[in-house]
Amino acid sequence: MKRDYLKIDKVIGPLIQISDVDDVFYGEVVDIVDNITGKVKKGKVIKIEGKNVVIQVFQSTSGLAAGNSTIKFTGESFQLPMSLDLQGRIFNGIGEPIDNGSDVFSMVEANINGRPINPTAREYPRDFIQTGISSIDTLATLIRGQKLPIFSGNGLTHNELAAQIVKQAQLGDNVDEAFGIVFAAIGVKHDDENFFRKSFDEANVMDRVVMFVNYADDPVAERITTPRCALTAAEYLAFEKNMHILVVMTDITSYCEALREISSAREEVPSRKGYPGYMYSDLASLYERAGMLKDRKGSITLLPILTMPNDDITHPIADLTGYITEGQIVLGRDLFQRSIYPPVAVLPSLSRLMKDGIGEGFTREDHADVANQLFASYSRVQEVRDLSQIIGEDDLSDTDKKFMDFGRAFEAQFLNQAFDESRDILESLDLGWHLLSILPLSELDRLSPENIDKYFPKEK
Amino acid sequence: MAETEQHEGKGIISAINGPVIKGTNMTTFKMREMVMVGKNRLIGEVIVLDGNIGTIQVYEETEGLKTGEEITPTGRPLSLKLGPGMLKNMFDGIQRPLEKILEISPIFIPEGIGLMSIDEKKLWDVTISVKIGDVLLPGTIFGSVQETKVIENRLMVPPNISGKVIEVSPIGSYTINDVLVKIQDEKNEIHELKMAHEWPVRTPRPSAYRQETLVPLITGQRVIDIFFPIAKGGTTAIPGGFGTGKTITQHQLAKWSDADIIVYIGCGERGNEMTEVIEDFPKIIDPKSGQSIMERTVLIANTSNMPVAAREASIYTGVTIAEYFRDMGYAVAMMADSTSRWAEALREISGRLEEMPAEEGYPAYLPSRIAEFYERAGSFETLGGDEGSITIIGAVSPAGGDFSEPVTENTKRFVNVFLALDKNLAYARHYPAINWLESYSGYIKILSDWYEDNVAPDCISLRNKMLELLYEENKLQEMVMLVGEDVLPDDQRWVLEIAKIVKVGYLQQNAYDKEDTYVPLEKQYAMLKSIEYLYEKGRSGLKLGIPTSQLKDSDIFSQFIKMKYTIPNDDLSGIDRLKETVDIYYDELFKKYEN
Numbered sequence A: 001m002k003r004d005y006l007k008i009d010k011v012i013g014p015l016i017q018i019s020d021v022d023d024v025f026y027g028e029v030v031d032i033v034d035n036i037t038g039k040v041k042k043g044k045v046i047k048i049e050g051k052n053v054v055i056q057v058f059q060s061t062s063g064l065a066a067g068n069s070t071i072k073f074t075g076e077s078f079q080l081p082m083s084l085d086l087q088g089r090i091f092n093g094i095g096e097p098i099d100n101g102s103d104v105f106s107m108v109e110a111n112i113n114g115r116p117i118n119p120t121a122r123e124y125p126r127d128f129i130q131t132g133i134s135s136i137d138t139l140a141t142l143i144r145g146q147k148l149p150i151f152s153g154n155g156l157t158h159n160e161l162a163a164q165i166v167k168q169a170q171l172g173d174n175v176d177e178a179f180g181i182v183f184a185a186i187g188v189k190h191d192d193e194n195f196f197r198k199s200f201d202e203a204n205v206m207d208r209v210v211m212f213v214n215y216a217d218d219p220v221a222e223r224i225t226t227p228r229c230a231l232t233a234a235e236y237l238a239f240e241k242n243m244h245i246l247v248v249m250t251d252i253t254s255y256c257e258a259l260r261e262i263s264s265a266r267e268e269v270p271s272r273k274g275y276p277g278y279m280y281s282d283l284a285s286l287y288e289r290a291g292m293l294k295d296r297k298g299s300i301t302l303l304p305i306l307t308m309p310n311d312d313i314t315h316p317i318a319d320l321t322g323y324i325t326e327g328q329i330v331l332g333r334d335l336f337q338r339s340i341y342p343p344v345a346v347l348p349s350l351s352r353l354m355k356d357g358i359g360e361g362f363t364r365e366d367h368a369d370v371a372n373q374l375f376a377s378y379s380r381v382q383e384v385r386d387l388s389q390i391i392g393e394d395d396l397s398d399t400d401k402k403f404m405d406f407g408r409a410f411e412a413q414f415l416n417q418a419f420d421e422s423r424d425i426l427e428s429l430d431l432g433w434h435l436l437s438i439l440p441l442s443e444l445d446r447l448s449p450e451n452i453d454k455y456f457p458k459e460k
Numbered sequence B: 001m002a003e004t005e006q007h008e009g010k011g012i013i014s015a016i017n018g019p020v021i022k023g024t025n026m027t028t029f030k031m032r033e034m035v036m037v038g039k040n041r042l043i044g045e046v047i048v049l050d051g052n053i054g055t056i057q058v059y060e061e062t063e064g065l066k067t068g069e070e071i072t073p074t075g076r077p078l079s080l081k082l083g084p085g086m087l088k089n090m091f092d093g094i095q096r097p098l099e100k101i102l103e104i105s106p107i108f109i110p111e112g113i114g115l116m117s118i119d120e121k122k123l124w125d126v127t128i129s130v131k132i133g134d135v136l137l138p139g140t141i142f143g144s145v146q147e148t149k150v151i152e153n154r155l156m157v158p159p160n161i162s163g164k165v166i167e168v169s170p171i172g173s174y175t176i177n178d179v180l181v182k183i184q185d186e187k188n189e190i191h192e193l194k195m196a197h198e199w200p201v202r203t204p205r206p207s208a209y210r211q212e213t214l215v216p217l218i219t220g221q222r223v224i225d226i227f228f229p230i231a232k233g234g235t236t237a238i239p240g241g242f243g244t245g246k247t248i249t250q251h252q253l254a255k256w257s258d259a260d261i262i263v264y265i266g267c268g269e270r271g272n273e274m275t276e277v278i279e280d281f282p283k284i285i286d287p288k289s290g291q292s293i294m295e296r297t298v299l300i301a302n303t304s305n306m307p308v309a310a311r312e313a314s315i316y317t318g319v320t321i322a323e324y325f326r327d328m329g330y331a332v333a334m335m336a337d338s339t340s341r342w343a344e345a346l347r348e349i350s351g352r353l354e355e356m357p358a359e360e361g362y363p364a365y366l367p368s369r370i371a372e373f374y375e376r377a378g379s380f381e382t383l384g385g386d387e388g389s390i391t392i393i394g395a396v397s398p399a400g401g402d403f404s405e406p407v408t409e410n411t412k413r414f415v416n417v418f419l420a421l422d423k424n425l426a427y428a429r430h431y432p433a434i435n436w437l438e439s440y441s442g443y444i445k446i447l448s449d450w451y452e453d454n455v456a457p458d459c460i461s462l463r464n465k466m467l468e469l470l471y472e473e474n475k476l477q478e479m480v481m482l483v484g485e486d487v488l489p490d491d492q493r494w495v496l497e498i499a500k501i502v503k504v505g506y507l508q509q510n511a512y513d514k515e516d517t518y519v520p521l522e523k524q525y526a527m528l529k530s531i532e533y534l535y536e537k538g539r540s541g542l543k544l545g546i547p548t549s550q551l552k553d554s555d556i557f558s559q560f561i562k563m564k565y566t567i568p569n570d571d572l573s574g575i576d577r578l579k580e581t582v583d584i585y586y587d588e589l590f591k592k593y594e595n
């Protein structure tokens, strides 16, 4: 029988300290029961030093004081019941239902921290997912089982883009393959959560969505568990129930800020910008849960969204994410200001997995060439634009003028597309060729003669 | 192993903080001793001893651990089992085989699976080359095993033993734990020689002496082999922000380098990248041996989601394995992707120890750890009298892509080749995004004889000339950005045109193209030489007053840019034909102007 503890020594932000504790384990879940109301808050042991224990509380610690609560050690690690019935339900950041539905009952319980996937158990992801968005499908192709974040900025159209992907993405090869969506809202505004809920409704997928929601005004410490609960559900559905799961996670920035807050409460030595030195490993423990396995049919495709403070891609949150994920879709403020939707800044965007998922047999033989050429030419556009700022567009050479035209057309026709417009990949590639034909052939050094023969628009 | 006596000789866990735990009752423990922690017998290593209190870094997940549980000593430091069975396999940071772990636990890696290492049941056909009465010194080769199709594992007397042979087992099949030879040393002590022996990971293996490195590691990558060559036994850093091409470059080196043995360490990086290696490497044929490159490869994986303490160890595990093959007389190349994750692991452990941080939270001993690591590279005469080398190529992942951070800066001090990856080149899809202005190789001088003897007498001077051209282009580009290209005089515009061929047609090398992924030195040289030929042709034309616009024939230029794809690696006659085309075009053009 476990003892109850009545005395809290110290409350520091989301942490409480208690002393004279025996027989608890690292990571053990505790219930903190309000002596008057009987309300229970949950927490977890994050440090044991002799008989002193530090507990991270997942809900707000306000009101907690020395004598008003009882602390019960549960003898369990943080587990959630897993079942197909999770679908269509809404939970808070620690996995409690908030949709007035009943509790989920299941014999299967899973530790929300997961365990690292053995690299020899993985299968390298190679299946193309068509999102219907030209810039993504052509230039930063999404692959089933990939972790591909959206690097955005405050006020940009990342939510719309994520919603459009959810709506248009063809996750399964054919209709019988089960697919589902897991949505983790981490420190988001009620508006944003509402937007997603509406777009799931419109896409008619609400009964396939599992939602874990931590609102901006919810306790910060719960942000640490929100994505873990979501990924645990995703692992269950993908690897136990053979479903193709798309996990949308927003906003990683709020997650990292919560991590920083807890770290600073623990008085840890900070690394860059006050974020803890282990933030890389911590983020990896989330992102690396995406993937495909050799002997399971399902997959987890992970689409985290983060808002870069100051639009700065070198900020630790974006930086460490980019070091872990398999590429990134970067949104650009200047494109957004010019009303281009989706404002995908293609040059810093990258899909590391696209090389094996495109080309003959997957999309079309010319895909790699077209992508490379669009990148190279559009990167040249940036240089020409810089130059035209100085000497004026009129004084540019004839070739450079063509690059200016190409740049404008590329943004207006290729990048820009309607929120409800889905283009298939062949359409996008043809559009790419059409735009490239604005440039003189001698400038197109990434295209093979065979592809030029076959696809370069003849009449102009 | 029954645990009978209560706590006898065992430590008691008193504190737990992530991967770092403390124990009491540890006076009999030794510094750096390997220990088993708690009920689940997690593997750990003693990193601080202070009276009866010890601090341990744990190589497995510590969730579930309790104070009061026992810490069991093993009496030995964290060690590897060195013997046949490592090639073609992938191990975690402390040499546990990941395929075996998968058999124990599907999908996920659990904690508490215990120590394991190379296969102890497998039978190997052993040839023994010594006889009774022979005197064996440390490092002497006493037999061999054909470990893979291309690698003979030479069985060595461990570095710390010697003696006279008193017993030899008959030829036959044995496991790594069977006794093959017995020797008696001067103190009449008898030592059993087996296929495998243990070696502590943190102790460099001894060699006879260090030699100068005079041979390049041929990688088949133009920008490296011609512009910034790596010496066998040398040290190289590849720093770059995310997405600039560190991993692809490391993969390319692992695939195509002409080393005998490759040790590839995925240190704190993506799981899928290791999966890719396991799926792809077996299919790639080594141009040297004609066999799959896996036959010569050892893989170490501590992916970013695996325990952080084992990440710290993975680097040492890798380099110790490299030294083991070096001691057999092999040229070993070792890739570590990424050394920054190792440094961060040091930082994390240091933080949990509450040590005084130096720069950016890194411990003050970061520079000395980096130095010690890279110093394990080199060309050596082995104890057995052979020549062996270790080339270390470390990727560096600077925070924010900024090379002025501590890991990049301190690495730069201890390596001789610096391949600086450039975000802007990567954005423009110029791969490999190795910035030719910032990168350098400290081996040009000592390798120039080799290049002159083995490639072409003018190989290095050609390289220098083309590098100068690129420097000049850079200066001119700055001017172009101010006034536009049209204003430049013709000779400078010609430099820009040729530099473009060098950049697009030569420095860019597509890792995913069948022909271009690996290019033999002859072709590397011939390509550059032909570009120089075009350059000089144009310069003669300029002297005749021919404008650049006339000198640049877009068809010829496009042939130059595409020659890497169109001219097969094994038939360079196309380059001669290209030169002929150049001759015909320019002779005609010059005639027009001469008249």
Ligand SMILES: Nc1ncnc2c1ncn2[C@@H]1O[C@H](COP(=O)(O)OP(=O)(O)O)[C@@H](O)[C@H]1O
Pocket: A350, A351, A352, A353, A355, B240, B241, B242, B243, B244, B245, B246, B247, B248, B249, B431, B432, B433, B509, B510, B511, B512
């Ligand atoms: N030599 C190359 N050839 C073709 N593509 C490359 C090459 N080097 C890098 N790339 C591209 O750049 C992407 C990122 O490279 P990677 O090595 O994973 O970067 P890093 O390890 O620095 O984050 C790859 O997915 C690939 O698309």
Ligand SMILES: [Mg+2]
Pocket: B246, B247, B248, B269, B337
């Ligand atoms: Mg990498």
